[in-house]
Amino acid sequence: MNKLHFLAALLFLSGCASSTVEQAKNPWDALKQETRQCLTDVKNDRELRSIANKVSLGSTYDRDVYFELAGIKDLPTAEEKIVIGKWVAKLKPCYKVKAESYAYEPASIAKWSAVMDGEQQALLSEFSRGKLSYGRFAAMRLDIDTKYRGEITRAVSADYKRPESMPQKKDNALPRIPTDSSSSCGWEGKQWVCRSL
Numbered sequence: 001m002n003k004l005h006f007l008a009a010l011l012f013l014s015g016c017a018s019s020t021v022e023q024a025k026n027p028w029d030a031l032k033q034e035t036r037q038c039l040t041d042v043k044n045d046r047e048l049r050s051i052a053n054k055v056s057l058g059s060t061y062d063r064d065v066y067f068e069l070a071g072i073k074d075l076p077t078a079e080e081k082i083v084i085g086k087w088v089a090k091l092k093p094c095y096k097v098k099a100e101s102y103a104y105e106p107a108s109i110a111k112w113s114a115v116m117d118g119e120q121q122a123l124l125s126e127f128s129r130g131k132l133s134y135g136r137f138a139a140m141r142l143d144i145d146t147k148y149r150g151e152i153t154r155a156v157s158a159d160y161k162r163p164e165s166m167p168q169k170k171d172n173a174l175p176r177i178p179t180d181s182s183s184s185c186g187w188e189g190k191q192w193v194c195r196s197l
Helices: 002-020 027-043 046-051 063-069 078-104 107-128 134-161
Strands: 183-188 191-196
Touching: 027 078, 046 078, 063 134, 078 107, 107 134
Parallel strands: none
Antiparallel strands: 183 191
């Protein structure tokens, strides 16, 4: 009877594991998944709860959240500065993994992604010193995101229009060019894929 329970539990657990975690199809996809998981872990970190309603912990691009946070006039307290420092330290590995994914992206796109991430990290460092209010930090973060997402979208569009980037379709239908600045794009094998964020 114990063997039967063990086998049933093993089948159940293996079925659960395969249904909740999608396997990466290539290195770019694996790094993107790792980045998303890292940011989710940061967002759900109990140690950062005291600032969770004052910043977007997981670095999620959400204009509505940024506009809401921009209204906070308070400077971080001494205790919050410590938590912000921990938050910045926990984000560094996420940015490192994300930077590794640039090797799988066209150079024009990787360049803008790297510049955006560099400016975000510089802003995080400045914020951790406690000289910016929560609202000013949110507004500056939104400015950086908006500016560089536009550049990334233009780079994606330009790369997508290159003949060697065009998928070969038998029906000669033209692929849709991404126009939305809230998408993440990259190579999957020989195909350029964009996903909504």
